[in-house]
Amino acid sequence: MDKLIIHGGSRLVGTVEISGAKNSALPLLSATILSSGVHTITNVPKLKDIETFLILLEHLGTKVDIENDGTTVKLDSSSADKQDAPYELVKTMRASILVLGPLLARYGKASVSMPGGCAIGERPVDLHLTALEKMGAKVEIEHGYIKVECKKLKGAHIYFDTPTVTGTENIMMAATLADGETVIENAALEPEVAELASALKSMGAKIEGAGTEMLTITGVRDLKPLNFKVMPDRIEAGTFMVASAMTKGNVLIKDCPIETLDVVCEKLRAAGAVIEIEEEGVRVKGDWPITSVDIKTNPYPGFPTDMQAQMTAMMSIGSGLSVISETIFENRFMHIGELKRMGADISVDGRNAIVRGVRGLSGAPLMATDLRASASLILAGLVADGVTEISRVYHLDRGYAAIEKKLSALGADIKRISQ
Numbered sequence: 001m002d003k004l005i006i007h008g009g010s011r012l013v014g015t016v017e018i019s020g021a022k023n024s025a026l027p028l029l030s031a032t033i034l035s036s037g038v039h040t041i042t043n044v045p046k047l048k049d050i051e052t053f054l055i056l057l058e059h060l061g062t063k064v065d066i067e068n069d070g071t072t073v074k075l076d077s078s079s080a081d082k083q084d085a086p087y088e089l090v091k092t093m094r095a096s097i098l099v100l101g102p103l104l105a106r107y108g109k110a111s112v113s114m115p116g117g118c119a120i121g122e123r124p125v126d127l128h129l130t131a132l133e134k135m136g137a138k139v140e141i142e143h144g145y146i147k148v149e150c151k152k153l154k155g156a157h158i159y160f161d162t163p164t165v166t167g168t169e170n171i172m173m174a175a176t177l178a179d180g181e182t183v184i185e186n187a188a189l190e191p192e193v194a195e196l197a198s199a200l201k202s203m204g205a206k207i208e209g210a211g212t213e214m215l216t217i218t219g220v221r222d223l224k225p226l227n228f229k230v231m232p233d234r235i236e237a238g239t240f241m242v243a244s245a246m247t248k249g250n251v252l253i254k255d256c257p258i259e260t261l262d263v264v265c266e267k268l269r270a271a272g273a274v275i276e277i278e279e280e281g282v283r284v285k286g287d288w289p290i291t292s293v294d295i296k297t298n299p300y301p302g303f304p305t306d307m308q309a310q311m312t313a314m315m316s317i318g319s320g321l322s323v324i325s326e327t328i329f330e331n332r333f334m335h336i337g338e339l340k341r342m343g344a345d346i347s348v349d350g351r352n353a354i355v356r357g358v359r360g361l362s363g364a365p366l367m368a369t370d371l372r373a374s375a376s377l378i379l380a381g382l383v384a385d386g387v388t389e390i391s392r393v394y395h396l397d398r399g400y401a402a403i404e405k406k407l408s409a410l411g412a413d414i415k416r417i418s419q
């Protein structure tokens with residue numbers, strides 16, 4: 001198991017390039033199940049989760065070729081003929097649930113291991129399954145597998161009680177080949193959902209309302225192969241913005257999808273960061289004292305839950321008191337125990353964390369628990385006094401492509417050691 005060793009105190013200065021968005025690449029890869037042929041997806045991030053998803057697609061019979069140092073993926077789904085996603089693969093990556101809708105739409109049946117919970121919460125998929133039932137699917141859960149069957153899905157009017165990103169994506173993909181019209185109300189508004197809609201339309205799907213909470217999909221007989229470039233990762237970009245703001249840095253972020261980060265920019269500016277749009281990208285400058293601001297996570301366009309842990313780290317060295325409310329997941333404060341080992345003064349009360357800023361943090365041996373918590377611990381290590389050692393960085397590798405290389409290129413003293 002690898003570890004990261006960080007000597008805190010360096011200011012981050014320089015230019016960083018943002019990789020493709022994990023949470024867009026995953027549904028785009030799944031969309032290739034919908035049509036037989038050779039698909040090409042570029043700007044794919046080199047991440048563990050992507051690797052796992054490609055193994056799953058190969059298991060389903062798709063031929064996968066990686067080019068261009070891993071960022072271009074060619075997929076030939078013409079001989080794909082299996083419809084099962086086994087436990088061994090799904091247990092390491094919940095996003096495997098994204099193959100359910102496409103497999104059912106393409107083959108009329110699918111068997112996908114029920115994604116367990118994960119560190120941040122139970123992560124139910126009831127909304128996905130209820131929607132598929134409304135479209136005529138028979139849904140059974142047996143021996144830990146979701147088994148769905150339906151000769152031909154039919155259009156339905158779906159209302160999601162709560163906006164679900166992968167739920168919206170699953171049903172949108174399934175509806176592209178259904179009989180008739182499907183309306184999805186209270187659809188998730190995350191940019192990755194709109195990107196998937198654009199990709200499906202480029203394959204010949206009939207979708208109205210992309211980017212709004214009401215999607216109308218009219219089924220077609222079949223779809224063409226996908227040829228698409230993944231958008232930059234707004235959460236990776238946001239993470240580097242916080243890193244520069246926390247370390248009194250001056251970082252130019254290239255390929256920064258700034259138009260998807262309004263609320264994050266608003267909070268960072270309120271905390272004292274300077275954010276300027278330049279020709280080449282977005283420049284973020286930081287200084288101390290950092291003003292403490294309150295954060296409340298919400299579905300897009302609200303403050304993203306995937307940026308909460310990073311902001312908690314920043315507020316731990318704020319000048320006052322900050323209330324962080326996590327409204328999306330029930331257990332997404334696991335970074336807090338580790339931050340407190342570095343001297344942070346945070347108390348958790350249910351879905352709220354009360355963060356009293358301290359003058360500084362001290363380096364300590366830490367353990368990563370989930371993807372964004374890992375990022376939060378790195379940020380804290382960058383500003384801590386002394387050495388911070390972070391174990392279980394496999395969590396980090398699921399969602400950040402070589403973050404330690406990008407950070408050391410900006411002047412951070414951070415190394416990865418393999419145990």
Ligand code: EPZ
Nearest residue numbers: 023095123124125126127128162163164165166167306328
């Ligand atoms: C997606 O997860 C992202 N993953 C998550 O990113 C992100 O945190 C999350 O959306 C919220 O933005 C991918 O896109 C692969 P949801 P998803 O369904 O789709 C409840 C990261 O760090 N819900 O939008 O699983 C659920 O419990 C990861 O990159 C149900 O109750 O999240 C949660 O409270 C972590 N029933 C809320 O909806 C369901 O059937 C939003 O979850 C589905 C969801």
